[in-house]
Amino acid sequence: xxxxxxxxxxxxxxxxxxxxxxxxxxxxxxxxxxxxxxxxxxxxxxxxxxxxxxxxxxxxxxxxxxxxxxxxxxxxxxxxxxxxxxxxxxxxxxxxxxxxxxxxxxxxxxxxxxxxxxxxxxxxxxxxxxxxxxxxxxx
Amino acid sequence: xxxxxxxxxxxxxxxxxxxxxxxxxxxxxxxxxxxxxxxxxxxxxxxxxxxxxxxxxxxxxxxxxxxxxxxxxxxxxxxxxxxxxxxxxxxxxxxxxxxxxxxxxxxxxxxxxxxxxxxxxxxxxxxxxxxxxxxxxxxxxxxxxxxxxxxxxxxxxxxxxxxxxxxxxxxxxxxxxxxxxxxxxxxxxxxxxxxxxxxxxxxxxxxxxxxxxxxxxxxxxxx
Numbered sequence: 504x505x506x507x508x509x510x511x512x513x514x515x516x517x518x519x520x521x522x523x524x525x526x527x528x529x530x531x532x533x534x535x536x537x538x539x540x541x542x543x544x545x546x547x548x549x550x551x552x553x554x555x556x557x558x559x560x561x562x563x564x565x566x567x568x569x570x571x572x573x574x575x576x577x578x579x580x581x582x583x584x585x586x587x588x589x590x591x592x593x594x595x596x597x598x599x600x601x602x603x604x605x606x607x608x609x610x611x612x613x614x615x616x617x618x619x620x621x622x623x624x625x626x627x628x629x630x631x632x633x634x635x636x637x638x639x640x641x642x
Numbered sequence: 643x644x645x646x647x648x649x650x651x652x653x654x655x656x657x658x659x660x661x662x663x664x665x666x667x668x669x670x671x672x673x674x675x676x677x678x679x680x681x682x683x684x685x686x687x688x689x690x691x692x693x694x695x696x697x698x699x700x701x702x703x704x705x706x707x708x709x710x711x712x713x714x715x716x717x718x719x720x721x722x723x724x725x726x727x728x729x730x731x732x733x734x735x736x737x738x739x740x741x742x743x744x745x746x747x748x749x750x751x752x753x754x755x756x757x758x759x760x761x762x763x764x765x766x767x768x769x770x771x772x773x774x775x776x777x778x779x780x781x782x783x784x785x786x787x788x789x790x791x792x793x794x795x796x797x798x799x800x801x802x803x804x805x806x807x808x809x810x811x812x813x814x815x816x817x818x819x820x821x822x823x824x825x826x827x828x829x830x831x832x833x834x835x836x837x838x839x840x841x842x843x844x845x846x847x848x849x850x851x852x853x854x855x856x857x858x859x860x861x862x863x864x865x
Contacts, residue, residue: 552682555689594686597651598694637693639701 508536509563509629511622514553516546518576519612520568526615534619535626546570546607547580551587554605555594561640564604564629568618571609581609600637603628644672644736645770646679646756648687654732655694657753658702661729666691666755667721667743668708669735676770678756679734681708687734687755712739718746725750761792778849778856784836786827791844793820799841 515521521542527534539562543549546569557565567588569581585607592602608621648654658664666688674680688704695702705724709717712735725731725747733740734755744752760772775792781799782789791797795813802821805812809822828834846852 550682552686552689555686555693559689559693594651594690598690599697600693636697639692639696 509626509634510537510539510561511535511625511629512539512541512557512562512565513622514541514543514546514549514557514565514567516567516569516581517542517544519570519574519610519614520546520618522612523568523610523614523618526613527619530615532616532619533623535622538622545575545577545580546584547575547577547582549584549587551591551594554588554591558595558600558604558635558637559639561635561638562604563632563635563638564606564625566605566622566625567607569607569609571611574611598637600635601632603632604635643675643761644738644758645676645760645762645772646673646736646758647676648678648683648734648756649754651690651694654687654691654753654755658691658695658730658732662701663703663705663728665705665707665721665724665728665731667712667731667733667735667739668706669712669733669739670708670710671713671735673735673756675764676762677768679736684708684734712736713742715742715746718742722747776851777844777846778851779844781841784839784841785824786831786833786836788820788823788827790820790824793818793823797844799844801837 513520515524524540546567549567554565567584569584570576572581575581588605588607591605595602595605606625608618610618666684668679668681668684670680673683677683684706688706692702692704705728707721707724709720711717712733721743728750730751730753731743731747732753732755733743736756736758737754740752740754761774761776762770763773765771772792774789777791790799795811795817796803798821802819803812806819806822809819811817811819825837828837
């Protein structure tokens with residue numbers, strides 16, 4: 504029986520990430536198994552709590568697809584996100600979890616191939632780290 | 643408002659080591675404003691604690707509840723049914739809220755999840771500074787709205803010390819000299835003459851906390 508692929512929750516900004524992933528799918532780029540996509544109107548909508556709750560609820564890793572800095576439609580949404588991800592990583596370290604389980608990937612709408620490649624690398628990285636021992640949700 | 647900071651995570655984990663089911667009680671007032679113990683902050687702390695304990699192989703069930711104000715008996719009463727279901731309470735309200743719960747729920751250990759630090763103002767997003775020491779005798783009308791008790795490191799009442807330089811305090815160079823602020827603001831109000839009035843020495847023994855915990859009783863409000 505093949506091992507279960509790491510669960511990745513990807514928060515996707517609707518201004519960039521969602522469209523990039525659509526492009527990845529339509530060009531038949533390989534995406535990891537066990538991927539859950541969560542669209543958000545702007546990456547600035549993502550609160551620190553959502554990042555931790557995603558891990559608590561069963562994700563082995565959380566990624567955020569956000570617009571490049573200076574490209575945010577709402578001006579500073581991705582800047583706010585960056586601070587929150589930084590804080591969440593500090594919390595992960597205190598919990599005893601690897602900060603690499605959480606990552607921002609800045610991209611544009613036409614970054615379908617890069618986005619898919621990043622997700623495959625992330626899946627491999629999370630596979631090497633092993634399952635998230637902090638998750639409380641049962642599989 | 644009252645300002646507080648969450649206690650170190652390791653310290654909180656140590657408090658909770660003996661338990662496997664607790665209530666994490668936030669407060670919808672002061673600690674919400676300074677992001678130490680509001681509903682969201684409590685939820686974030688609860689998530690982190692659950693993950694840490696899961697990783698340790700000692701799962702911790704955490705019920706969450708955030709009354710509007712933890713320092714009022716009526717709001718503390720709202721927690722009675724929930725507290726009956728848990729082994730201990732972690733309160734991320736200020737010290738007043740913790741003590742209000744402790745007075746009401748004498749059979750349940752109430753742990754403080756924050757360090758209550760000062761009475762302060764929001765000066766920028768995410769930045770709070772001390773403004774009031776609750777000294778019991780406000781003289782802000784004499785000092786153009788700048789408190790020398792809270793903001794002068796030496797709590798001087800009649801002008802700066804000799805160490806004030808370039809508008810900064812000699813004790814903490816990054817801090818504005820309170821008396822420089824008082825002077826500047828008095829000047830902008832056209833009230834420099836007020837600074838020639840001598841403010842008498844403070845009666846710490848009768849007006850402030852120095853002679854024990856204080857009490858206000860309003861007979862007209864008693865039921």
